[in-house]
Amino acid sequence: MKLLFVFYIPSGGMETLNRQRVIALKKIGISCSLLYLHEGTGMQNLDGVPVYVTKDEKEITEIVNRERFEAVIISTVAELILPLRSSGYTGKIIYEAQGLGSVEEAVFILKRIAPLLLLHADAVLYPRTPHLMRIFETYYARMKKFSFHNCIDMESFRFESYPVAPVPIIGWVGRIEPNKNWRSLLEVGRLFRTRGRRVEIRMYVDNTLGSEEEEFRKLVADYRLWSCLTVVPNLPHQEMARQYSIIGDSGGVLLSTSRVEGFGYAVLEAMCCRCPVVSTDSDGVRSFIADRVTGRFYPHDDHEEAFRQISELMDNVPLREEIRFRACRHAAEQFSPGLYAAQFSHMLGMLGIGLMKQHV
Template sequence: MKILFIYYVPSGGVETLARQRSLALQRKGVIFEFLYYQKGSGLQNIKEKTYITDKDHVIQSIVEREKYNAIIVNTDNVIIEKLRKMGYKGKIIYEIQGLGSFEQAERFLEFVQPKIERHIDAILYPQTPHLKKYIEKYFTNTKKYCFHNCIDAELFSYVEGLPKEKNSIIGWVGRIEENKNWQLFLKICARLLEWNKDLKVWMFGDDTLSFLTDEQKRKFENQVAELGLENVIERFSNVPYDQMPIYYSRIGNSGGFLCSTSKVEGFGYAIVEAMSCMCPVITTDSDGVKSFVFHNETGKIFPQDDVDAGVKEAKDLFNHPVLKQKIRTNARDYIQHHFSPEIYAQHMMNMFKELKI
């Protein structure tokens, strides 16, 4: 079986999912190839055959030559009708992983439904309540498949034998854009540094995508200066995927945590990755994360835009090492048992069988 995955750019959680899915399905004899419209930092992580093009005639020649059994398209609704006009008669699965705020997600799905429903064979999405609600509402005549994404916890796991950290580290992963709510993260850090001036702050992102506008860049730099964080924050750009377990493990070993401040997450790969590496997670109530972050069991959850609550949960983690160790262990075990490539591959194979691929 040979399947093509199409997305805009190889970066972020979608690129991670594409690779993890490919690895999981290889064991079932499924070959995945990727097509992205433009280059991105995630290319450094990809071993699969990958095409970079946004030219319709090139895409058509690839599809005709390779004779894919199915094509999975993430988010892009325009390519769906084009594929059918190109003569592709195989199965098309439309994938949704995250669409911004609740309002943005509903508006998007309402907009694309009449444009794509007659051309697709199924919709695939993670176990995210708001996505389920809107997809059920607008795609009444389409087969729908909903299950967790996967992570290979044997390859992406806690790293033993790292040197001891001198300072506790607060980590953050994401793009500098509104939905990731970096403003909230900076405010929490500033408050915690008033309480403990020896804390370190690490921010991970993709500089090729982070500052989506000059205005966002100015906002970020201005808030960093206003809060006096210029000499505290260390920024990491485009860290290779296989190196991230080292950073997550170092954060966990330091006594610190990964802080996620997103307004809405369809899934949240960075959170799952941190949990797999025994790095405690404190996250906003961003919907998708609630299917695997359970308060004071596998992580900590606090209300949206509540700086006081975020600071309180962080201090609680710092002040209670027994709770912190319980969360670290529980989180790792939960990810290993519920997000395994084997479970994911079986879900995918069942979907393929039902769709007669």
């Protein structure tokens, strides 16, 4: 069986998801290829995975029909559905909702494309993110809907022991753009500096899609943070396991400041590597974080509360260690590649593709 996954660009959480599920599905006999409309920094992580890069509709339809994919899973790029059907493609088309931005943007996009999907797609797929579940139940009552968690392979992405850093590290992962809310990180960093608590701030950025770099650099200078802040661009994905492990053992945390996350892979990856997380309630991360159990929540833009929670995790070692252990166990139990493959194969079977049965 052959499947094709389509997205705009190999970057961020979608690049991680595609790479993870290609491996998971291969183990149950499903061959997967990827198609991106544009090059991106995530190409460095895709060794051994069949990848096409083109935005030419004619070329895309030729690839799909030539390779005879049983199903095409189109993430977000809904405008490709009609050209595929018009080209004579008769396989299944599954529209996947990932990376749609804010709740308002997700509502706008999914309402706008509903007529197209109802006519030309066979099903919709989305993670168990509360706002996405509400939108699909409201506007897609007549479509086949499938919803299950994304996955992560903790055999290859896990905690590793390294020498302990001299000061606690506050890590941050994302792009320099509004939804990731990088300004909140700098506000929290300023509180640590002005109150004399020594920390190192490490920002792991994907600069493929950043849009506010000039403003960012000015604010870092205004807050006098350059002496304790390091920007690390476009690291290979496997290197992030080392970074999260170092942050966790330093006594620090991953700080997630996002407005909205459809899933939030950085949070899950940190948990896999025993790095405690302090996060806004950005919706998608509710699948990972139970407050004071597997992580900590703080209200959006309440920088004093973020400072307090990070400081508590730095100072309260028993609480910190308990959260690290529970978070890592939760990630292993709920987001395994085997569980994802079983749920995905069940979806295919329900759509009549390969008549596969769920094997959980």
